[in-house]
Amino acid sequence: QKEVEQNSGPLSVPEGAIASLNCTYSDRGSQSFFWYRQYSGKSPELIMFIYSNGDKEDGRFTAQLNKASQYVSLLIRDSQPSDSATYLCAAPNYGGSQGNLIFGKGTKLSVKP
């Protein structure tokens, strides 16, 4: 059974700090990874995806992928209270469609003013 593991948190950081969210996965064949943000009572919203080893930056968000270590992370710089949400890491469950995703349990982030 392929797995995606996340620390459930909660992770608490002060406003303006860097929040670091981590995810490990069991399938060495996984080629793409996705980070979703889910506010309480809302559906998941895609915020980042990464296919290649290294870093990918988009505004205050940076995704980092290390395939050798089977590790993917999300850094949020200058954290804001509005970033408080649950962050879900996901990877394809099968080799084909990216739509068939397996999700981690999510890390709850709390940014304190």
Added chain:
Amino acid sequence: SAVISQKPSRDICQRGTSLTIQCQVDSQVTMMFWYRQQPGQSLTLIATANQGSEATYESGFVIDKFPISRPNLTFSTLTVSNMSPEDSSIYLCSVEEDGNQPQHFGDGTRLSIL
């Protein structure tokens, strides 16, 4: 990205009844997916729905309990049959627009069974 609309957004149902959830997309998509998110849990894939073929169900989910229709490239339905309190969840539709794009979710249907 595609705009995904789900109906109803929420419902409260009686035990033993069935509810059909609709998912409408504003563009043609090959693959549509139905997920369940139980309270405090992450997302679990129920099935993959391709137009013109039977849905493919994940382990632990069966067609009798969760029948799915996919009559065209913009629409799908999921029925939750013979509901029990354990079926109280958020049900989410998602789409894959092509093989290289990450998927997006509809707003979900929040279902409570009394």
